[in-house]
Amino acid sequence: MSALFEADRLQMRFGNRIVLEDITLRFGPGELCGIMGPNGAGKTTCFNVLTGRYRPSRGQVRLDGEDITGLRPHEIARKGVSRSFQIMNLFNDFTARDNIVTALPGLRRRGFDVSHAVAANSAFADQAEVLLERVGLAGKGGVLARSLSYGDRRALEIGVALAAAPRILFLDEPTSGLGSDGTARLAALIGSLKGQLTIVIIEHDMRFLFSLADRISVIHWGQVLAQGTPQMLRDNEWVRNSNLGKLQ
Amino acid sequence: MIDLLPHLLNGLTLGLLFALIALGFMLIVGLMEQINLAHGSLFALGAYFSFMLVAAHLPLPAEWVKAWTTIPLGWRYVTALVFAPLLTALVGMLLEFCVRRTYGKDPLYGLLLTFGAAMVIEELIRLVWGTRDYVLPVPQAISGGIILWDLIWSTYRFYAAAFAVSAIALVWLFIERTPYGAIIKAGAHDSEIVRALGINLTRLRMFVFAFGALLAAVAGIILAPIWGIRPHMGVDAVVPAFLIIVLGGVGSFWGAVSAGILIGMLVGLTGAYASEWSLLSMYVLLIVVVTFRARGLFGKKSLLEA
Amino acid sequence: MDKDSRDSSRLVTPAMLGFIVLLCTLPLWIGKVGLYPYLGIEILIWALYALSFNLLLGYSGLPSFGHGAYFGIGAYAFGLFQHNIVPSLWLCLMAALGAGLVAGAMVAAFISHRRGIYYAFMTIAFGQVFWVVAIKAHSITGGEDGLLRIARLPADFGFANIDLADNTALFYFVLAIFALALIGLWRLVNSPYGRILQAIRQNETRAAFIGHNVWLYKFTVFSLSAGLSALAGGLFAMAQTSAFPDVMSLHYSGYVVMMTLIGGGLVSFWGPVIGAALFLLARDIIGAVTTGWMLWFGLLFMAVVLFKPEGVAGWWQGLRQRTAGMSGNATGFARLRALLGGRA
Structure with a gap:
């Protein structure tokens, strides 16, 4: 299966600090992939490189085979x-509806x-109404984004x-700051999107991730330490030994 | 070549004084994350207050004023050098009292507020002292000139440069050798740390604002005989001050000093060759530097950068 | 569709029409209330200038604090074009607009990747450069003596040639241009372009990551704002039959910021118009009583920044909402906060 999105041997340096050492990732069409790792492992930096916020010091990013490395966001x-x-x-300052329309x-x-x-x-x-309904905000289109509840704001994101x-x-x-009800609601939302497009999630909530993802990559020290299905990762020795794997 | 030396000295003096103004400005940016656009007005106030004391234009009964004029000029000058900055520091504290409401909000807030304050102070100056230019009399000892290598050197410039250097050294001691300095250097927006250190942040902020005002006033007194005293001298001072901060990099002491000297020299040298355009040179320098280096020459990353 | 979105789809809103009709009658009564027709011209010109400035501050969140430069460039361009090239009103106004566009585009090319306080600093630096040039290039601009003998050229419509030397005639001419600009800007801010500008104000990062070319929007809106400010400057040169460097100074650049903020430009399309009128009326009315009118206006400005950043328009909106029981309009506090890179 050819990948929709590929990152090849990415390296990211800030000055003489190496944040991403060597990252290679592949995401197939319709796949739901998770990225996990401890704080400061370089997950968000990785996203920032993949989506064009930073240009990688080395390596290549491809979308559908096309080189998009260094393009602007x-x-x-x-x-x-x-x-x-x-x-x-x-x-x-926009209403929920206008937030959607703007995008x-x-x-x-x-x-x-x-x-x-x-x-x-x-x-x-x-179109905005359809999307609002899809993320569970039907009827709230006229509310200012700042006045929405925290959970609703996460959904609007x-x-x-x-x-x-x-x-x-x-x-x-996506679940950062949400309680268990909010997390469950978001899990349902992401679950409903599964298969329609490729989704990549950085997440700390392991139960959330393991229940949703097709494949998970573990990033630490700027490298991909382990990759595989949730089941494979449960069996992975490193993951089991680290506190990341404590699922219950 | 040697003909250039006086221009270089003038540039150096100006640069050191610019640096002094900029340092007061930067202390406030460092601790309060506020751009104080009224800094130039405080500079002007310092000059006007000193003029009031030295030239005996005092709002006091005539006999008192007369008695004051019998005191030798030198003593009046020294008194002005002490009391004019203190008076300005009081105004600075009053300003801090207004600005206080904007802490923790967008810095643009404080910028707009202090812009309004600058307008108000400048207008007050016009109302009290009128729009005419004044000349600050200085004691014999520091006026006049000396002849060296067949060139006339202004004594006052040497005095001004020496004075600025000592004032800058004082600021350095304050930043490097006092606990307050450590907090300012750390960028004390994290008020929790400050409180944990047992420091009253409200008082510290007021004190630093007053100290910044004091430095501005001192620079105003020293520059007054060179520039002349006029209502819009504040703008002439505040614009170079923020250029220096941007050029030197926000939060860098030596950045501000070297950028100050750089700008002073540049203005001095272009003054020698194309006096018409000497003011322009500093803006061009800023635009060139900032285009190629967002943080200025020595800057660290700060909230002002985006 | 509610009233607001109906208005935002209209070419001319009822309020706009009413306002313009009221202005049309202004020469009939302005003398009777103790004022004079020239004040009307000044208010319209500054309102146009403040409206174009607010495209940056209020709509895009770009603090341009050296904007007087473009107003001044327009004034000089108008004068120099009629002195040296051809004394045609239309071409002179085009020259003013064009000069502002070009100068604005040049500056925008340097600063459009920035925001917040650094943006403000850079716009001040560029503004000062233009100001110094205007003062020092004596042979071209007349330096501090100003560029004098700028004629109020007649408006040649082909079928009719209208003389604008009289203040009332000039008032109607300026009003016509103002009305056109008002309608144009109304459409602009309610178009996708305006919507994206507002999105950039609130959250530049988010706007970029949903695919908007933030740099290009910031570049074009700065150029456009500079161009329109220059058009206002050209009209100003015609009104006072001369051009001086002082309108390019930091002070005058500050005045337009004050007008826009006091009027309520952060929350309302009409804010800059209200602010310009208030500023010039205050100048004349307070100025008649005391020479230090700027002292009082400055204090008012400080009070507005401290207590009511939404300005007059925001206060009015609040009043209307309270009476109508509506809720949830963006507050000026939030908008001001959003001005520095969307940290709302």
Whole structure:
């Protein structure tokens, strides 16, 4: 099976500090992959390199066989790579609906069409409504993002990322700060997306990850230490010995 | 070549004084993460207060003023050098009292607020002292010139440079040798650490604001005989000060000093060759440096950078 | 569709129409309330300038603190073009607009990858460069003596040639341009372009990662804002029949910031217009009583920053909401906070 998204021997240095040593990752179409590892292992840096925030010091990133290394974030996003952030990143003064509309490729393509009235475009509103329903925010479209509950904001994060019509979605600790109810709700949401597009999740909540993911990669010291299905990782000695593997 | 020496001295003096202004500015950025755009107004206030004392333009009964004028100029100057900065420091404390409300918010807030304060102070200066230029009289001992290598050197420039160096040394001692300095260096936005050290942050902030104002006022007094005293001298000082901070890098003591000297020299040298354009040179330098190096010459990463 | 989104799809809103009609009657009554028609011209010009400035501060969250430079460039371009090339009103105004666009684009090319305080610093530095050049290039700009004898050229429509030397005629001409700009800007801020600018203000990173070319938006909006400011500057040169470097100084650049903020540019399209009117009225009314009017206006500005960053428009919105029982409009506090790189 050819991979949709490939990262080949990525290295990332900041000054003389090496954050990513040698990372090789492959994500197939429709796969749901997890990335785990201790704090400071380089997971978020890895996402930042994959989505174009940083240019890697060495190595290559390919989407569908096309080299996208060093492209700027918006260029990579336009090719169908979307992401969420560990720290909440929403347009707080916009309503939930407007958050979604702003991310629609249709709006983006008309970005310099100054004669067009956003509010009069019912296609935008309809698409936004569909997406809001999909992430469980039906009926909350008119609420300001800053006024939504924490759980709803996490869901809206995913909604905004989805609105950009991605082929691959990177989620950076989507359950961070959520209680068990919120985590369950998010697990259901991500589960419902499974198979429709490639999803890559950084997560600390191991139960969450092991129940959802097809494949998990363990990153530590800037390297991929182990890779495989959740079952394979449960059996992996290193994972078992580290406190990462404590599932119960 | 030797003809250039006086220009270099002028540039050095100016640069050291710019650095002094910038350091006061930077202390406030360091501790409060606030850009104090009224810093230039405090600089101007220092100059006006000193003029009031030295030239005996005092709002006091005529006999008192007359008695004051009988005191020799030298003593009046020394008194001004002590009391004008202290008076300015009081104004600085009052300003801090307003700015206090913006701590922890976007720095743009403090920027806008202190911009308003700058307008208010400048307008007050116009109302109290009018729009005319004043000249600050200085004692005989530091005025006049000396002839060396067939060139006339202004004594005052030597005095000003020496004074600025000692003031800068004082700031250095404050930053390096006192616990307050350690906090400022650490970038004490983390007020928890500060409290854990048993330091009253509210008082520390007020003190540092006052200290910054004091430095600005001192620079104002020293620069007054060179620039003349006029209402918009504050803007002439605050713009180089923030250029120096950006150029030297936010939070770097030696960055500010070297950037100050660099800008002073540049203004001095372009003044020698193309005096019309000497002001422009520092902006061009800034634009060139910042285009190629976002953090300035010596800067660490800070909240001001994006 | 609620009222707000209906308005935002319209070419001309009822409020806009009412405002323009009211302005049309201004020459009839302004003398009776103790003011004078020239003040109307000034308010319209500064309102246009503040509106284009607010495209940056209020909509895009870009603190441009040296914006007077572009206003001044427009004024000089208008004068120099009519003195040296061709004394045609339309071409002179185009020259002012064009000069502002070019100067703005040059500066924007240097600064559009920045934001926050560094953006403010860089815009001040560039503003000062233009200001110093205007003062020192004596042979071109007249230095501090200013560029004098700028004519109020007649408006040649082909079928009619209208003389604008009279203040009332000039007022209507400026009003026409102002109304066109008002409508254009209204459409702009409610278009996808305006929507994306507001997204960039709130969260630049997020905007980039959903595929918007943030640099290009920041570049174009700065150029556009500089161009429109220069157009206002050109009208200003025509109104006062001269151009001086002082409008390019840090002080004047600050005035437009004050107007925009006090009026409520952070939360309202109309904020800059309200602010410009308030500023010039205060200048004339407080200025008639005391010479230190800027002292009082400065204190007012400080109070607004401290207690009500939403300005007059925000206060009005709050009042309307309280009476209508609506909730949830963005607060100026939040917007100000968002100005520094979206750390809301």
